[in-house]
Amino acid sequence: MNHLSQRPLALDCLRSFEAVARRLSFSAAAEEMHLTQPAISRQIKGLEEELGAPLFTRGTRKVELTAAGQALLRTVAPLLIRLDGTVRQIRLARSRHQVSLTTFPSFASLWLMPRLVAFERLHPSLDIRISASDRLVDEDDPELDLALRQCRPERAPASAIRLFGEVLSPVIGAGLAAAVARGDAPPLRQPADLAQHTLLEMDDGSAHSSALAWPAWLAAQGLDRLQPKRWFSTNYTHQQMQAALAGQGVALARLALVHDGLARGELVEPFGPACRLWSQHDYWLVPLGGSQPPRPEQQAFTRWVLDQAAATRQAIGDHADPDSLAHAD
The missing domain is CATH 1.10.10.10 (Winged helix-like DNA-binding domain superfamily/Winged helix DNA-binding domain)
Structure with missing residues (x-):
C-alpha cells in the first residue's frame, strides 16, 4: 500500500x-x-x-x-x-461565571431543579450547568465544580459535606387519598392494609437499591411476607413519584426529595411520621476540581445548597449535630 x-x-x-x-x-x-x-x-x-x-x-x-x-x-x-x-x-x-455540577437524575428533578429559580434570582449573571447522571466522576475532574450524591457515610470522600439523611415513608397522591377517605378505594389505616394496594417500586439495579426498597420497609414493620395487590416498578425515583401523583399506587418515598409535595398537599403520608424508616444512606455535597481553590461563584452556590439543605433537614426531622455535617475520616 x-x-x-x-x-x-x-x-x-x-x-x-x-x-x-x-x-x-x-x-x-x-x-x-x-x-x-x-x-x-x-x-x-x-x-x-x-x-x-x-x-x-x-x-x-x-x-x-x-x-x-x-x-x-x-x-x-x-x-x-x-x-x-x-x-x-x-x-x-x-467570559461568564459558571458553576458545573453533577448529580443523579432523580435528585436533579425532585430536589435541585425546583429550587434553582430562587438561586437564579439571587445570582442572575451566574450560569449553571447540570450533568444529571448516575455515573460517578473523579474528584479531580476539571470540567466539574461540585457533585451532589447519595451514599453511606463510610463511602463519602473526606471532603464531602453532609446535606441531610435518607428517610423512607409510604405516600400516595391526593386523588387516591380522597378516594380512600370516601371509601372508593381500600383503606390505608395501618401498614397491613398495603396488601390491598399497588406498591410502586424503584429498582435502578444499584447495589444499595434494596436497602431503600419496599422489602426493607415492610420488614421493619414486621410484614416480611406481605404481598401487595400488584407491583409497579420503575427505574428512577422521580418516575415512581409521578406514578404516585397520578394515583397509580403507594410509593415508598424518599422524604428529603418530596417533602415540598407533602407540604402542598399533592402527596399524603397515610401512616404519618410513626412509620418512617431512617436509612443508613445520606446525601452529600462533594467539591471537585482537585486541589484548585473554589472560585467565588462555586462558593456562592455551595452556601446556597447548604442553606437549602438546612431547610430540608428541618422539614424531615433530621436533627443531626451540625458539627457532624462535614464528613470526618
Missing part, C-alpha cells in the same frame, strides 16, 4: 475547502475568509494533491463539486460546526 494513503490529512485548508464548497465560488470564499483568491486556490490545490483526487470541476463561470469533493464535504461540514460550537462554549465559559 502506498504510504501516502495512510498519511494524516493536513487540516489548515479544510475551512477554505468548506467555504468554496458552500459558496461554489473561489472569489466569494476568498472574501469570506479574508484571503486572496490565489491563496484560496493554492490551498485547494494542495488539498487535492494530499488526497490524490480533484475536489472541484472549474468552469468559466461556475464551480462544481466532484464525487470526492461531495464525500469530503459530508464529513468536514458537521465537524466544523461542532468545532465552532465548542469554541463558542469555551469562550463563553471564560
